[in-house]
Amino acid sequence: MIRRTLTIEVFRFNPQTPDIKPYMETYTVKEVPNMTLFVALNTIREEQDPSLMFDFVCRAAICGSCAMLVNGRPRLACKTLTKTLPSHIKLLPLPVFKLIGDLSVDTGTWFRHLNLKTQAWIHTDKTFDPKAIEERMDNETALKIYEAERCIECGCCVAGCATANIRDDFLGAAGLNKIARFMVDPRDKRSDQNFFEVIGTDEGVFGCMGLMACDDNCPQELPLQMQLAFVRRRMAMTGIFGGK
């Protein structure tokens, strides 16, 4: 097998040293079988440039840490095999999120803020009784909740979204999907009116232009298009009929 030599162009900027303006730096790496961008970037850091900043945690497409623009498209770097890419690869940090340095961005703070704003927890007036057995739930319902809960907060949908790129308060597909997760959960006692107060605005459902870049970019293959339509329908009804 002929081994390719990869040319990897990487965005460099460290907000700690603002005098050095952003620039692109080029590295070359010998491709090995089954190389992912996780392997390629670590090889660069260990053998060529130990100052290079990027984030990996699980390296298994589970934790959502490593999203970046790979040849212009938001991707999980750990899940991207170099053999699926041309030999010239251009890596940029995700837009929308605050830059920490080079390819590392602060998705964590953004999502914590989102979770606070959408109050992404079960709202109930019950208290837990340690002596009682669990409340029953239909398995179908459990699976439906889990389906929406599969979001790994990677930010790919947000980075590729036109609205999010111009409105920094837009909740994005990830935010609306979160609302959908709690809407289908019978344990959450919020009414549609309560949800409407959070997302019935241009920051929420009505900011979405429906171009579905989010749906294409989600590495978890969440049915974002469907979820957005579901939330929009419920919210439109609430807007008109006041959630009755």
Add this chain to the structure above:
Amino acid sequence: MSLFNIHLTDVLVIGAGLAGERAAVEAASFGCDVTILSLVPPRRSHSTAAQGGMQASLGNCAKGLGDNPDIHFEDTVKGSDWGCEQDVARLFVNVAPIAIRQLAFWGVPWNRVVAGKRKLPDGSIIEELKEKEGLITARAFGGTAKWRTCYTSDGTGHSVQYTMDSIVVKLGVTVHDRIEAMALIHDGERCYGAVARDLRTGELRAYVSKATVIATGGYGRIYGISTNAVINEGTGMAIAQDTGVVPLGNMEAVQFHPTGLFPVWILITEGARGDGGYLLDKNEHRFMPDYEPVKKELASRDVVSRCMIQHMRKGFGVETDMGTHLWLDIRHLGAKHIHTNLREIDNICKNFAGIDPVKELIPVRPTQHYSMGGIRTNIDGHAYGLKGLFAAGEASCWDLHGFNRLGGNSLAETIVMGLIVGEKVAEYTEGTEFVLPQRLVQDHMKKQQERIDKLIKASNNGENVYELRRKMEETLMEKVGIFRNGKDLEEAVHTLQDLLKRSQNISLRSSGKGANPELASALRLPGMIRLALSIAYGALMRTESRGSHAREDYPQRDDVNWLKRTLATWPEGNELPELSYEPVTITELPPGDRGYGEASQSGKSKE
């Protein structure tokens, strides 16, 4: 020292995985002011990677009917090869069902019982009861007499972590992410918090607290070849040991999994072999029957891992630029079976190896998986050696797992122990005065600043951090791996001692300024090597085989001399840990036969 970089809190929790967040929520619910530190945003912690599930004896599903804490207790103690604390195991099995139900109350979408008849992969038919419909169901896991492992499809850790974090957000608990604890502030008797480094800016801060909880997870990555997340470098254990007074328990107890996907070491579940997959060598010869004619690929995890290593040592591994591996072959199971029953494996192979397992062989190798050892605590989670220091989760040695933990018991441990430790911490802080020992804080800050300055200033002809690290990883993998013997272990101890010395002379090739990743690695390395030495030296001294600790030269379990726990402290300036031993608490189940696993007989395999 300016006061701007001191943060005061009742309870400092280091680590935002399941154990840390559960402890934080409990302490906060008792009214404590809690601050959590984490290397990464909480929802990126390694706990999210656990897919299988967590054990609690609810007894709702057909194959779990009649289950109860007593049976769970027995499974746990046998699994541990009698190395666990039985009072701890008893407490754990009793609390686990409550802890699971509380998670359901908070929002975890556990899979539920669906009434009716169902056919299992082996062809047998079971019937789920109508009266149990809608209650939390469970799946099978190795080493359990009943189906007891509760789960949410293929993402249990993810769901539980997201739910725990939603409670953390709801309660408004302070979380500082991208912060790394580097040292504990202590005076040899009491712990006053930690010195930490901001991984965004590189700056140091002091966190001063009444009580400190270490919940930093496992150290898998000191073994290079590990299923663990890349941030699992054991720094929490290392900073505890670094105090010179806190012992680590049973560090030689390390669990391996036979099939990590080469060369990214992502876990390929046992389902692959359970359903009939073969292991092949470089000649595509199925070698397991040569070693284990009866059980073949289905021998216990430890046994299969040992055979694989031995076969590779003999030169039958597939050599590549990135190391040596063997093959897992599931092609003969057919496309239909692989696409339905083994879908998760199919996805992992496609995404991370670009392999279609219907047509191609899967490269695998035994891979480090779990650390049973850790910061030794009492049953309340209070660490030995320092007042005000607690530990929880994989970073601790509570000691629920002894020499082998059961699948599904570690997630459950994070939640159960987190709950218990959170309450005990609240009790402790209630009765403790807040003290700000200015001088002590200053000294500890200064010491860490000096380490950083020394590294930044070092001439550039010193040691390369990545080279030393790789050497440590290789040494552990080759000599302190699945198979152990006196000669290899001695060599490992020497090599690691040499590496420890050399790690004092690292020089950086980058500037080391700000959030520099090379500096971060250089700061961690000496502590990691000390952990490696604690494992290697503990394994060298333990002249028996028990659970995951398999000595080729001492293949039998030896209850007369070794029914005890290793404690490894590291007094300042020492070249080796100081080992002492304590008895194992046995309250209910005297040592006996595990009834499975060949740990005590397969040490010497046929050629």
